[in-house]
Amino acid sequence: MADDLLKEFDPFDGFDAEAARLDRFFAGLDDAGWARPSRCEGWSVRDVLGHLAGEELYNHACLDGNVQHLLARLAREGVNGFHDFNEWSVRQRRDMPVEQVLAEWRTENADTRRRMRELGRDASLDTMAGPYPVGLQALHYDSEYATHADDVGAPVTAEEAEGRTRWRVAVGRFALSEQEADVQVEQTAEEQVVVRTDGLSATLAPQEFVEATVGRLPAGHDLDPRIASALRCLA
Template identity: 25%
Template sequence: MSVVHDLVADMTAEAASLDDLVAGLDSADWATPTPAEGWTIAHQVGHLWWTDRMATLSATDPRGFDDMLGVAANDPANFVDDGAAEAAQIPPADLLARWREGRATVAEALVSVPEGTRLAWFGPPMSAASMATARIMETWAHGLDVADTLGAELPPTSRLRNVAHIGVRTRDFAYILHGRTPPTTPLRVELTAPDSDDIWEWGPADADNRVTGPAEDFCRLVTQRRAPDDLDLVVTGPDAIEWSQIAQCFAGAPGTGRAPRGSTSTAGHR
């Protein structure tokens, strides 16, 4: 199987894990607020359905996606949130069915993209493999919000390596979002896999700036699902410390992050 097929398989499995959490919920439960300010469980699933549709559009109808970019440009601050809010109004059973159908459609679309094709997106264009990786990341992050809401567990798996990889790769992106110049210093990331004794590694072994710890906590950091102080990560070196405060692997405006646990402050949702 190709890399894209492997990633799409992980994307499908990650969505199925979240599906297991929401499939048995009562309709009223879908209106439960999540840690993402202003977003219910329906918003979380609706956003994933909406984004899967956009990814399918990019992969199958580039001109149609260009038109969508024009619509987004008219209201960039609210375009994504409006899509989630609209989806959240759909009756839960219908929304769940549409999300399931959309997941199957985007999976088929991505494995059909010709090799070497760059897909337009709301951020930089990307390959089908990168698009699948981004869908894994976002599905896991929103799934974590739902799990936190329900007091449930979203068992970490080796699929988190995809999330960690995009987290490392978007180091410069986070600086640019904040209007800062990305550092040129090497960064070493060493993460303990969640379901084995494997160590996942990025960057030169002798780098002074380092992030080490559980892969799950690193993924929580780069998706802004936990405040840095709530994570069991060891961050050393001034550039690594600075990055840990702004790390962001999702497209859009700079995220506001999450308040430390136990705080009464509101939280961002991306």
């Protein structure tokens, strides 16, 4: 079943690895590096950090079992939905010293990762969608962190690239299944990804499939927009 796609991957190791990648990258930035545009429209590299730091408010609410209290609090401040929350999180931190935002993210995210690992993949935690397995939530975080690492240009070594893409393909296939997307996905013996939806089909390289699932295909890519839309499930 869909969960079988993920059994070989440790969600907590992936979370640690992508957080460490971002931390190494952020630690080496100068003012120009922080100001550089990211792949997230309208966000600089610094804004991506602000988003990650702000997101820990939600992550901790999940762990503390008070997501509905957080949503009510945000609604009182005129923040409704994830898009509003993301933009609000970034705005809240734009005037703060970047060292302070980085320290906030490091501390809060380390706590999130520790607590999730201690709970274990089969435990449950509170989310906006209701109770959800910790391991699957961690895999969603893994995907988000890997996506944002690519958004800001954090390096990926040649030794880790293949394995990183492989788990990201699996998470994308799982997310499509979980959302009951009207798309069929198969992997060939050559590791290509064959996609079919609404009478259309395409064969993608694994990294192209990953980029489609997170809405990061480059402008001008020749994938039919209808297929690209059907595959977008993690962003």
